[in-house]
Every structure is written in C-alpha cells, then in structure tokens.
Amino acid sequence: xxxxxxxxxxxxxxxxxxxxxxxxxxxxxxxxxxxxxxxxxxxxxxxxxxxxxxxxxxxxxxxxxxxxxxxxxxxxxxxxxxxxxxxxxxxxxxxxxxxxxxxxxxxxxxxxxxxxxxxxxxxxxxxxxxxxxxxxxxxxxxxxxxxxxxxxxxxxxxxxxxxxxxxxxxxxxxxxxxxxxxxxxxxxxxxxxxxxxxxxxxxxxxxxxxxxxxxxxxxxxxxxxxxxxxxxxxxxxxxxxxxxxxxxxxxxxxxxxxxxxxxxxxxxxxxxxxxxxxxx
Numbered sequence: 001x002x003x004x005x006x007x008x009x010x011x012x013x014x015x016x017x018x019x020x021x022x023x024x025x026x027x028x029x030x031x032x033x034x035x036x037x038x039x040x041x042x043x044x045x046x047x048x049x050x051x052x053x054x055x056x057x058x059x060x061x062x063x064x065x066x067x068x069x070x071x072x073x074x075x076x077x078x079x080x081x082x083x084x085x086x087x088x089x090x091x092x093x094x095x096x097x098x099x100x101x102x103x104x105x106x107x108x109x110x111x112x113x114x115x116x117x118x119x120x121x122x123x124x125x126x127x128x129x130x131x132x133x134x135x136x137x138x139x140x141x142x143x144x145x146x147x148x149x150x151x152x153x154x155x156x157x158x159x160x161x162x163x164x165x166x167x168x169x170x171x172x173x174x175x176x177x178x179x180x181x182x183x184x185x186x187x188x189x190x191x192x193x194x195x196x197x198x199x200x201x202x203x204x205x206x207x208x209x210x211x212x213x214x215x216x217x218x219x220x221x222x223x224x225x226x227x228x229x230x231x232x233x234x235x236x237x238x239x240x241x242x243x244x245x246x247x248x249x250x251x252x253x254x255x256x257x258x259x260x261x262x263x264x265x266x267x268x269x270x271x272x273x274x275x276x277x278x279x280x
Contacts, residue, residue, distance in 0.1 A: 002026035003094065005040070005047040005068065014079035019047035020102060022094050038094055040102040044079040045109055046070060046087040049151045051246060053088070057154060060210055061107065064088035068104065071149035071165070072112075072124070075188070083110035083120025083216075084149035084163040084202060086209060108161075108204070109215045118216040119143070127174040127189045134181070134192030136173025142223060143167075145174050145189045149202065151244035156251065156277050161204045164226065164255065166240040168197040195236045198225040199257075232260055232271060242270060251277045 002023040008016045018037035025032035040047045048070025053061055061067070068087050072080035086108040093102040116122035120143040127145045128136045139146065146168035155162045168174070172181070172192035179185050180194050191197065202220040209218045226241075233239045243256040253275040260271035 001094075002029075003050065003091070005050060005070075007044055007047065007074070010075050011044070011079055012076055014044075014076055016079075017043060018099075019043060020094070033097075035094075035097045036099045038099045038102045040068070040089060040104050042068075042085070042087050042104045042106060042109070044070060045081045045085055045111065046089075046104050046106070048073070049149075049153075049243075050089075051153055052248065054154050054156070057159075057206060060206065061088050062105070064090070064105070066091060067152075067154075069108075069149075069152050071147070071163075072145075073148045073150065073165075077125055077145070078112045080112060081110045082112055082118075082124040083108075083143050083147075084152055084165075084204075085109040086152065086161060086204075106215045108209050108218050111216065114216060118214075120216075120219070127169075127176050128178070130175070130177045132175060132178075134172060134175055134178055136169070136175050136178075136192055138171060139167075139169035139174050139191075141167070141170055142220070144169055146191065146197070147200070148240075150241050151255075153244070153246045153253075154206075155203075156246075156248070157280055158278075159206045161206055161209065163202040163204070164241050164244055165200055166197060167200045170196060170198065172196045197237045197240060199228055199233070199241050200224065201226045228257070228273065232257060232273060235259070239271075246277070251279050253277055 004021045017039045019040040020038040021036035050068040069085040087104045089104040121140040148165040149163040150165040152163040169191040203222040239260040242258045256270045261269040
C-alpha cells in the first residue's frame with residue numbers, strides 16, 4: 001500500500017480536516033482502489049512528510065513504527081506548525097475503506113495558535129509591510145516567513161532527526177509584495193535581493209525531543225545552508241529542495257530540487273539528487 005498526505009493549497013478558512021489517502025495496490029497505481037480521505041488529528045500541522053521510525057528508536061516513541069510531520073510551506077500560515085513538526089501515527093487507522101479519523105501524537109510542534117513564545121522563532125511570521133522599501137532587516141536564520149521544512153527523517157545510526165528544505169531573506173530581509181532590487185514585484189512575502197534564498201537543514205537531537213516539557217521546546221542543535229553542488233543549483237531562487245525520501249535498505253537519500261532538470265524553454269521538471277548515507 002501507498003499512504004499519501006495531501007492538503008488544500010489555499011485553505012483560507014483553515015478548516016480542512018481531510019489529509020490522507022491510501023492507494024491499496026502500490027504496484028498498480030492506475031487501477032488500484034484509493035480509499036479516503038482520512039482525517040489525521042494533527043491536520044496540516046502533521047500531515048506532510050512521513051516515514052518509518054528506526055527500530056532502535058521505536059520504544060522512545062511509545063512503540064510507534066511510523067512518523068509524520070510538516071511545517072509552514074504554503075499559503076495560510078495560521079494552519080501550520082511554525083517550525084518542522086514530528087508526530088507519530090497508527091497505520092491501523094487506515095484500514096477502513098470509508099475513511100475516518102487517524103490518531104496522531106505530537107512530539108514536536110510549534111503551533112501558530114500558541115503565539116511567538118511557542119514558535120521555533122518569535123519572528124517566524126514577520127515580514128515588512130507592503131509599500132515599505134527594502135532592503136529590510138535580515139530574517140532570523142533559525143526560522144522565518146520563507147523557511148520551509150520539506151522532508152524530515154531519522155538519520156541512520158544516529159540520534160538525529162534531520163529536516164531539509166529552504167529559507168530566505170537572511171541578507172536582505174523579507175517584505176510583503178515587495179519591490180525587489182531588480183524591480184520585480186512579488187506576489188507575496190519575498191526577499192529584497194532575488195537571490196537571497198538557500199537550501200537549508202535543521203538537526204534535532206531525539207533526546208531533546210523526548211525530554212522536553214512541551215512539544216514546542218525542542219531547538220535544533222545545528223542548522224544552516226546546505227551547499228549543494230553548484231552545477232545543480234544554477235538558480236538559487238528556484239532550485240530549492242521540495243521533497244525527499246530515504247531508502248533504508250539501500251542506504252540512500254533522494255532529494256528533489258524544484259525546476260532543476262529543465263532542458264527546454266517551457267519544461268520545469270525537478271531534479272533528483274542521490275546521496276549515500278552511513279551504513280553503520
């Protein structure tokens with residue numbers, strides 16, 4: 001079976017409870033029965049990237065075998081965790097063909113409703129108002145309005161939960177519908193300098209996630225720009241990480257870069273990079 005999380009791209013009312021589908025025959029996508037929607041209890045705070053928890057860490061997560069998580073990646077940030085989240089869920093809840101609730105438990109989450117004190121950064125949603133000229137104050141490098149955690153996974157043979165994605169505005173700041181330095185007028189929040197975007201990573205210690213008094217207390221022990229090979233990132237503003245997955249058996253990490261496989265004038269396919277992971 002293939003479990004798929006999805007969401008309404010512009011959920012202005014932030015009231016969409018439908019999150020998850022199940023393709024019953026993953027070897028025959030065209031003809032397979034598709035069941036759902038199921039309703040993950042964490043909603044858009046939780047229903048994004050997912051994977052299997054390593055056997056060595058399952059006990060620490062209450063015996064759960066699978067995790068899911070998400071962050072503020074699309075429009076209507078009020079429905080999202082203001083930083084990468086980590087939840088567990090039960091595949092048994094996906095057995096009913098008619099859909100229904102899916103129990104999920106939060107271990108790391110930075111709820112918008114909790115306000116700045118519960119966000120990964122107190123300025124996680126800040127940007128200069130429309131009409132203010134740039135450059136603006138540099139954005140917070142730990143998390144800001146352009147930060148996106150697109151894929152999280154447990155780094156093999158470590159105690160680290162790693163999140164990869166992108167951020168921006170670290171040099172020139174962020175403005176809403178700003179007029180950038182090249183004269184371009186943005187459709188939403190953007191950096192003053194068009195190339196002020198970065199592929200990024202955040203590393204969290206599993207013990208920190210487990211031993212905190214609340215789900216918004218964990219902080220990455222390391223974060224920063226992930227400098228991918230320059231031949232694959234020829235346009236910093238568009239060749240950003242949009243997803244990934246780990247092949248546990250093969251010890252490989254696959255990373256998708258937006259638009260980076262373009263060969264013609266109008267095609268915009270992603271480019272898939274492959275990284276070898278430590279085997280022990």
